[in-house]
Amino acid sequence: MSSQPDHPFLLIPGPIELDDTVLNSMSHYAQSHVGPPFVNIFGETLSMLRKMLQTSHPSSQPFIISGSGTLGWDLVAANLVERGDDVLVLHTGYFADSFADCFETYGVRAEQLKAPIGDRPGLEEVEAKLKEKRWKMITVTHVDTSTGVLSEIKGLSELVHRVSPDTLVVVDAVCAVGSEEIRFDEWGLDVVLTASQKGLGCPPGLSIVMCSGRAMDVFKNRKTPPASYFASIKNWLPIMQNYEAKKPSYFATPPTQLITALHTSLTQILSRPLAERFAAHREASQRIKKAVTDVGLKQLAEKPENQASGMTAMYLPNDLKAPEVLPNILKRGVIFAGGLHKEIAAKYIRFGHMGVSVTDLKRGDIDKALQALRDGLAEVGYKAP
Known part of the structure; x- marks a missing residue:
């Protein structure tokens, strides 16, 4: 603990x-x-x-x-x-x-x-x-x-x-x-x-x-x-x-x-082979991106070869804006980031998954974050497909 x-x-x-x-x-x-x-x-x-x-x-x-x-x-x-x-x-x-x-x-x-x-x-x-x-x-x-x-x-x-x-x-x-x-x-x-x-x-x-x-x-x-x-x-x-x-x-x-x-x-x-660390980040990223897709959200980086292992940027559905969703996620004990790209900043949110949140599975950070995302969207009336 x-x-x-x-x-x-x-x-x-x-x-x-x-x-x-x-x-x-x-x-x-x-x-x-x-x-x-x-x-x-x-x-x-x-x-x-x-x-x-x-x-x-x-x-x-x-x-x-x-x-x-x-x-x-x-x-x-x-x-x-x-x-x-x-x-x-x-x-x-x-x-x-x-x-x-x-x-x-x-x-x-x-x-x-x-x-x-x-x-x-x-x-x-x-x-x-x-x-x-x-x-x-x-x-x-x-x-x-x-x-x-x-x-x-x-x-x-x-x-x-x-x-x-x-x-x-x-x-x-x-x-x-x-x-x-x-x-x-x-x-x-x-x-x-x-x-x-x-x-x-x-x-x-x-x-x-x-x-x-x-x-x-x-x-x-x-x-x-x-x-x-x-x-x-x-x-x-x-x-x-x-x-x-x-x-x-x-x-x-x-x-x-x-x-x-x-x-x-x-x-x-460096106490473990670097290849293991990078593999752990890729595996966590793939699981997160599948969960995001299952919720019905679209990533900014649509092509798999363009998708980073340490973060996921996702458009919000139904013309929702980041300030309508992020507080609901925070209430569930998780902090995501709003958009940063000048042209679309309010239309998407960003989920970072790096370091101990990925390599220490006992923490449960990723599972808690994905559930907070689902529940936070549900609170504003979004129904996943």
């Missing part, structure tokens, strides 16, 4: 429910950020991140910095591209718009390749776009939290390396790491950015980025200095290298308790 106070199950696409051990590790007593105990924890956490993203290449470089996943966009835009560069942003929802805005802030030309809501750009469309000009970078949202659309990363990266081999492949995996498989080296990725509060099962507050050796070479060959101070790889690189080598270092004070919690979470995750 959990030692946490009774509370509604948080089943949104992040932050997610926390394991007791992870939560308890957040209450670690105060310690110096340059003292040997914490230096060892931070160094081990950086090394475990390599295992999590399945990279063993010595030139790959992890970064763990105080901030949200959004800071990862700044790290990319301030360091790996320069004013006037062209970037191709694949659009599957809200977060591509935001990443493009980030690039524009730094004077980078970001062009979006958009798909209809619930879909993703096809590889043929991407190939045609890649041939139009020299793109410094292509970005893709692995799982767009606003739509639940899953992008196929392996095939996309293969295409980019074949058609435009100098183009960096950048994956916004904030809502994917920990619930979707990512093979950094094998798939030829250049950047994967994520955050602590979703599939990694840790409280929010850490921006996490992995860069390939190729990406680091692009940074080292910049013609202009990085366009940010806090998000400068120039400032953070020696810090990360020193900590991973178990040497104290300082640029800005790291959040010691948060990094301790991430250390605990990664230790738990």
